[in-house]
Amino acid sequence: MSTTTSHTPESEGPTEGPARTGRLIQNEATTEIPVHLLFRDEPVPSTTVPLGPAVVGRRQGTGEQPRLRRPAAATTRPVPQVDPALVERPARVLPGAVGVLAGACGLAGCVVVSWWAGELPSLATRALRLPSYAGAGLGPAQWAAYTGAAALGLFGFGGLARGRTGRAWVLDLFGRYRGTVRRTGLMWVNPLLLRRRVDVRLRHWRSEPMPAADGNGVALRVVVLVVWRVRDTARATLGVDDHETYLRECVEAALVRVPVELPGSARGSVGVAGDALTRLVAADAAPVGVEVFSVQPVRVEYAPEVAAAMTRRRIAALDAQQRATVLTSVVDSVEDTVTRLTMRGLVELDDYERKVLVKDLTVAFCSGRGEPAP
Template sequence: MTTERVIKAKSGWAMLVVNVLIYLISVFGIVWGIIMLATADSAGIEPPVMANIITIGGFVLLFVAILISVGFIALQPGEAKVCLLFGNYIGTIRDSGFFWANPFYSRNLGEQGSDVETSVAALEELSKGSVTKLPAQSNAISTKISVRARTHNGERIKVNDKQGNPIEIATVVVWHVADTAKALFDVDNYLSYVAMQTETALRHVASIYAYDHMEDDDSSNTTITLRSNIEEVSASLREELGRRLSPAGVEVDDARLTHLAYAPEIAPAMLRRQQAEAIIAARKKIVEGAVSMVDMALSELSDGGVVEFDDDRKAAMASNLMVVLCGESEAQPVVNTSSL
């Protein structure tokens, strides 16, 4: 495993002044040497040795100036430059600004994956599974890497929850490169690695939790489910992603579910089950309220001495009140003009 080493680069402005001076001196030397050679040739005399030395020196200085020009680096905020010298990792420049470094530092890692600036559309196609690799025109990983926060919007995937029910689920992950050395050297392509590991982690987390409580009892209220415990599930997803992406030097800032639903083949059945649970819960409330009201009515009538009830009359009164209170349709009153 590779570990990032932060290094400092020389100021590019000072080297720019030196580079411009070398360019001027080289051009002056070349022009002066050519003039001396032309003068000697027109005069029909042997060219002086100094003219040859000045001309050759001018071309040498021009080559040195061009070589120095290759070493200039401009880094924006949120960018880092990984320095490789003939295959050896030297370090990473994380400061933003204009710098000069060894011109022999590598510009890319060769044809191993995609450029770090690959378009968002290509990454989305990769996450969909419609392509197995990124476009061939961007087949070199640049050593200039972005360390800004990025967002991976995963596609909807179908997976079985803990109880075996097929569900559709999707997530959005905010991440950034924390260790540039691991991102470039320990995995082949860290962008596709993030996309694939995000889907794998999402499938794993979805499979260890149930979509919803199957039984409406007190014990089920403490069980974590995908629908009822969004914060706990998101925390579990972040932890799983952090463990899976750490070998690539990637840190997860946030991970949230963006879509959660039953698969179409079982959605109607689950909807009927939820409707049935709602009806049962409503009936339960109605019955509890009706029993309380009947008990209160009988107690008030008996304690106040309004009506004397025996057991049969209490049963009849309770039955009539329960029918009136629990019935779905309005009860038709019957006035008793004889006896209770």
């Protein structure tokens, strides 16, 4: 009787699974993440980086490292700023009769002092019907009276001003704005104030040819018509060095940003460009007290350096468009003629005869329209 004895090696370990494939990268290292850490609810401490880009926290359960977010670049243009305290306000003026009266009193005072001092000629004394007086001479009292009367006369007559419709006076005393005068007629203004005349009427300005570009970047020369007026005389006069020069530069800057198309172009119209120019120029000129109503291109042409080439290109495009239109019309006419002949049973055509008929009709129609046969 034979006995079968199963022998199990004592040193043999557990059964191994399928063999692992070799590593693609020799220095590969893998770190195992415990399962309970993937679904934890503990808050992730935020990291703050002073004076740097914003830090975005990692997403829960992904093991993702914190990322840096670049601050978005500013997309809005800075708006021109003027001193907010510089706003037009009415100046204090007096009626012109006050200045005339003060000047007349000063002149009369000079005459009386001259008579008092005995310096008035006898002819003037008789003309003014003044009593005869020997005169005390020019002493300190007479000189003081002379000075006062002359100052009153100069102050009265020197402050007279005439206000006109559509004109304004901007008053300035030692560099400080003292108000604006929009009154008309004769008035009296302090002669110590510096006066600056400003035209507040509705005005228009036709520019010289300015550089511009169309939607494809082709150089153009544009003449624009700007309708504008001064709304705030204080800001227009004191806020900038020259508001007319400032307005001209605003128009030039707007032409750089807005594409202008030639009249009749399929890509756009002059009216669209004019509306965009009006909005841009009005926004830039408003802070300095200039109100812009319209900026419209009145003449658009190619720049001299590209005028010849672009004119030839434009003529070629128009010619190609005309040829395509004529060819489409001829093909439609030939197709309609052949269809009518065959459907009404007037002729019976095979393929060869049909091709010959189509060719002959095409030549005839093209010759009738003044176009060579294709």
